[in-house]
Amino acid sequence: MKNAFVAVTALFLFCSTMAAQNSEESRKSLKGIAGFYVSVEPLDPVIEKEGLTANQIRSDVELRLGMAGINVITKEQASQTPGKPLLRIDLAIGSKQGLYPYALDISAHQMVKLERDQAVVVYATTWSVGSGGIAGLTNIRAAVRDLVDELINAWLSMNPEATAVGGNRR
Numbered sequence: 001m002k003n004a005f006v007a008v009t010a011l012f013l014f015c016s017t018m019a020a021q022n023s024e025e026s027r028k029s030l031k032g033i034a035g036f037y038v039s040v041e042p043l044d045p046v047i048e049k050e051g052l053t054a055n056q057i058r059s060d061v062e063l064r065l066g067m068a069g070i071n072v073i074t075k076e077q078a079s080q081t082p083g084k085p086l087l088r089i090d091l092a093i094g095s096k097q098g099l100y101p102y103a104l105d106i107s108a109h110q111m112v113k114l115e116r117d118q119a120v121v122v123y124a125t126t127w128s129v130g131s132g133g134i135a136g137l138t139n140i141r142a143a144v145r146d147l148v149d150e151l152i153n154a155w156l157s158m159n160p161e162a163t164a165v166g167g168n169r170r
Contacts, residue, residue, distance in 0.1 A: 021128045022105075022154055029126035030108060031158040035071025036087035037078035038062055046095045052137040057089055060141065062112065062149050069162045076096040083110035083122070093140065102140050103132040106147045127154060 038061050040054045048054070063088075078084050087111040092164045094101040107128035114120040129150050131143055156162060 007064060010135045016082070017102040021125070022150060027154045027158050029110070029112075030155045033070075033083065033085045033108075033110070033155070033159075035073040035077075035081070035087045036065065036108070037073050037075050038065070038087050040089045041091065043091065044095060047093045047100070047137070050097065050137060052093070052141060056141065057091065057144055060145055061087070061089060064145060064152065068156065070152065070155060083112075085110050089144065091140070091144065093137075099134050099136060100140065101132075101134050102143075103130070104140070104143055104147060105130040106144070106151060108151065127151070 032098075038058055040058045040061070043052065043054050043057075065072050073081065073085075079087060088105075088107050088109060090103075090105040092103045105128060107125045109123055109125050111121050112124045112126065114122070130149050131147060133143075135143065
């Protein structure tokens with residue numbers, strides 16, 4: 001258990017030194033995306049037994065996106081959608097009852113073309129935010145929702161017609 005704590009703490013320190021990609025340029029990559037397939041990386045079974053599951057996180061994320069007017073699409077629908085939009089939730093939690101060290105990354109991925117060679121198309125992260133710390137599972141779940149709200153705000157800033165159509169948003 002001590003090794004898991006050290007690993008997650010190291011991951012947190014690494015993530016905290018990375019620059020979040022919630023810049024004007026990265027927000028532009030969200031323009032025109034009508035929906036996302038949501039992928040939540042599996043959580044440690046110990047954490048799931050202690051009360052936080054990947055399914056809960058997926059439900060929270062999908063509910064928030066839907067309330068903001070962002071469609072949640074299936075993996076199959078995403079594969080047929082221009083750009084193949086994916087919203088990925090990566091959450092690493094150390095096993096320590098009570099307060100848990102965690103590292104969280106929420107990122108939007110899509111197919112992009114290289115400027116220097118338009119024939120090269122790759123799947124890339126075009127927008128991301130992250131956080132980490134030590135918290136209880138309820139607060140970690142809230143941290144996920146907070147970062148999803150950052151995505152929603154970034155998406156709405158690039159898709160203002162969604163606010164006009166959908167009414168009053170967050």
